[in-house]
Amino acid sequence: MAIRRLVGRNLKRYREAAGLSQEALAFECGLHRTYVSGVERGVRNPTVVVLAKLAAPLRIEPWRLLVGEAGGG
Numbered sequence: 001m002a003i004r005r006l007v008g009r010n011l012k013r014y015r016e017a018a019g020l021s022q023e024a025l026a027f028e029c030g031l032h033r034t035y036v037s038g039v040e041r042g043v044r045n046p047t048v049v050v051l052a053k054l055a056a057p058l059r060i061e062p063w064r065l066l067v068g069e070a071g072g073g
Contacts, residue, residue, distance in 0.1 A: 005042035010065045012040045014058045028057035
């Protein structure tokens with residue numbers, strides 16, 4: 001699976017588990033909702049800094065957004 005799609009799928013899963021909308025997550029991160037949507041759809045290529053911003057309100061380590069099922073993600 002392409003890394004952007006993997007990150008997007010993981011982000012959506014963790015966001016929904018946290019009970020946050022894209023808009024709420026974006027607000028917590030200081031990002032725009034359409035950017036968060038783009039990351040989830042795999043059309044944006046977030047930097048490691050952005051991954052850290054996205055992970056913080058989800059209370060996960062940023063690396064969790066990068067791993068597949070076999071890697072514990």
